Amino acid sequence: MAGVFNKKLQLHGFNNLTKTLSFNIYDICYAQTPRQRQEYIEYIDEEYNAERLTGILTKVADIIGANILNIARQDYEPQGASVTMLIAEDKNKENQQLTNIEEPGPLPESLVCHLDKSHLTVHTYPESHPENGISTFRADIDVSTCGRVSPLRALNYLIHSLESDIVTMDYRVRGFTRSVDGGKHFIDHDIDSIQNFIADDTKERYQMIDVNIYQENIFHTKMMLKNFNLNDYLFGGNTSDLTLEEQRKITDRVKKETLEIFYGKNISG
Template identity: 55%
Template structure:
């Protein structure tokens, strides 16, 4: 975006980024599963999510107009920002925070849950960023990936509408992109198996990523890997990988 296009009138291109991450964990007992959900609720409550979105809006050069946040019982949280390109008034009220962009918005929702049979717990985060005009949310991807423990990531990016250059020619996209991967740091990409499904003629881009290496200790909740016999470690590793592959593939494989 360093070389800005000279446009005629208002840039009404709409850019939408949908970013979904999944964090997978092994929690053997019912108590461990409930403790895991409680831990996620504490670590990723609406206050922390709000702070993440504030930083995200700073990164794309937007101004927060209104923020709405909510924690849920027994689990989960939601935050919505309304944002704008020019400097605007932001406000909070009581325990509720609402952020508005006159042209754009950002939302985040969390969904912790656990499998009823195999002791696998999954934490899902959905973030949607919609902007109009010159702002693009793609520059925030490394920050978003690093803000969560991301085992599986799915990203969808679409540009709609059009604008005109000073000669009146319609422009249906105002920046260069061949893949969402173009906007992710190479060191981050090396940690994942990644595939694309892109429709260039429609300005629709889809990328999904699956973590390559599993350090089992990082996936055990309230347990020590060295207290487990080798066979049990292999079984847990297999359960984790199966869960990840099915989420990554978006189908029941096993």
């Protein structure tokens, strides 16, 4: 199918396939005292405030060659932030080379695509466990495009901008576009896995699992960091402040939290 599109198949009207990437990240830490847990929430709220999130989405729009039509953003009380952007195709770039090649996209460099009445959104969810010291932060980003280029082209930039313990990604192509002879085309590019759009250095750092429904053009990939260093998970302290027994207990809590989020289920024991 994609080979047909690479030969510049004539379409009846606009390519109105909708391609949506849902990109979710999780950051996990251990904050020992109620004060440290509150400070972690405040740190995350400042680090990922609406202004910084707007900058990230602006860069995503630049990578996929979109014009930003409107921005709505809000910092919430007591915590959290949201940003929504309405984007449209860039008329100045529509004649440049478009690509759907199944390979990692760029980092800060721009890439051209063809968009119309599409959107970018991000929402954040910091929270902490009231008893066992575990605190987590989740950010949900949705990139929805209409046209030829997939939002997966922005994936590399998002992963590097939001270095995280766990990343989950869902990609779906919806609707159809019609050729001049009346035939329907339900996808316009080759894709075997979201992993093919992720750089090799990232794949080396993460354990990765795919769940794909090719018949429905639904693709799912989730990633979990392979290497564990307890110091990377301690907020407001380090291992030198802890006994070996405390280190063991905290390690067990953090790893249990990580596995439960990664597999999407509670783990007993």
